[in-house]
Amino acid sequence: MKNTRNLSVYLLLAAILLILIVVLSSCGSDEDSGDGEQAEKCKKSSDCKFAGKDKKAFSVKCEEKECVYTAKKGVCGNGDCEKEEGETLCSCPKDCTGKDPSVPKTLKECKGKADTDGNLEYKCDKKQQCVVEIVGQKQETKIETLSFEQSRVPQAKVILKQEYPKPFNIDSDVLSFKLNLDYKILGVDEVTLKRIQVFMHTGEKVRGRWDPNDQEVPLVDKLDINRVLWDPQLEVVQELPLDAEINQSKKTTLTLKLFFTYKGKDSRGNDATFEETKTFDIEDFLLTRSTAAPECTPAKCNDNNPCTEDKCVTGKGYCDHVVFAKTCKGNFRCDEAAGENKCNAPEDCGSCKGKAGEFAEYRCSDDKKECGVVLSKEGLASVDEKRLTNEQKIPAGTPDIRFKIIKTFNSPFKAKISLTADKFTLTMQVLDKKATTKNFKVNNIELVDGTSLLGNTVVSQAFNNVGDKFDFKIPFTKPLVLVEEKRTKLKLKVTYSYEGVDRQDKPLVHTNEIFEEDIGEVLLVNAG
Incomplete structure (x- = not known):
């Protein structure tokens, strides 16, 4: 009797449990949209509230008493970072946060430091691309005095001014050399810059010596300069781009080698051509690379020299100045066969002016065909x-x-x-x-x-x-x-x-x- 009563209780509980399961199952089938979201009920499309959705990025229809939302392709806010539609972290942060392949996934917005030194920052460019830009650039200037001697006797002196931005953007910046002849003794002529080499070091200097594992990586080897420093009034300018394999930034030491020649007299008084190489370092040179597209315009490249073809280097922010091979005043070659001389082509042959000695100076003939020496005012007064x-x-x-x-x-x-x-x-x-x-x-x-x-x-x-x-x-x-x-x-x-x-x-x-x-x-x- 007791066992029969217990069985009845168990059967009753089982029946109640089965009813609950059926009811709950029925409720779930009525309110779940099938994708894990609660279905939004409607009688017509205007009943749909766009909860958590951008009205501009979605269209909606009331189908079978439920709101069905469809994402609009190419519209920011649809939840998909569509690169083919031009969407980036800058143009559509709500879709592209963590999804823009051009920046780290951890970047929530396009700003802030891109390196530990604070030289690079994330910024939106004009095309709404999130790029790495160089910030805090300062123009650095270094001045070197280059002395030329024979048997410890000074022959000439050249002032070299180096100018470069720090940090240095290898895609847009140039290392600028400006050289002026400071003085030369009588008998010395045609101090000429022939060649420039620039090396990057992989190691460091310790007490003035490079470590044993250091290597010199060549960055520049410009062979065909051949610029004559005719007189102190003439400034020779050379602008050199630097190309190096770096990721974002690298601090290094650059070694520069400048090769010169000049004419003078040897110990026996005979005409001779001398060669000298000047070597020096630029320490803590910071090379950086920006992901922003370099900007260059033809107007920026115009050097106002009719003897050069000025053009932007493809994909870079600097210029190239190609000297014409034809005879031209300003091509840095003194074409004597074409009649050029110091009087009619000073830009190529040097100027015919200045002191030639204690009592003499240089002066052009009336027909501009010859640069000669005449007595200066001091010389005439001293005769x-x-x-x-x-x-x-x-x-x-x-x-x-x-x-x-x-x-x-x-x-x-x-x-x-x-x-x-x-x-x-x-x-x-x-x-x-x-x-x-x-x-x-x-x-x-x-x-x-x-x-x-x-x-x-x-x-x-x-x-x-x-x-x-x-x-x-x-x-x-x-x-x-x-x-x-x-x-x-x-x-x-x-x-x-x-x-x-x-x-x-x-x-x-x-x-x-x-x-x-x-x-x-x-x-x-x-x-x-």
């Missing part, structure tokens, strides 16, 4: 006519004839071979002569500097009587080479002949004998 007087006995012991000698010349002395150049004047006057001295004749007069012949005058002048007086002009016949001013000791060598007698009163003919006249130190200027 002094020197007059040296002495006696000359021939021979020295018991003279057969005795002359008064006058040597006249200007100092500074214009020594160029020209019609307007200065001449040395030698005046000879007979003071006394023996009756046996006949047919005394001056045949030739030479102007010498040591053993070098600088000037010559062929004459055939007889001195027959006491009181005879004649002037002889001796011009320069050998040009000064690579020297605009020179202080040197000069003398005159006079070749003569005459008839006389020896100690036994026998006839004696003197042929091509020489006496010398010291002039002393003279300042020669290569001017006419």
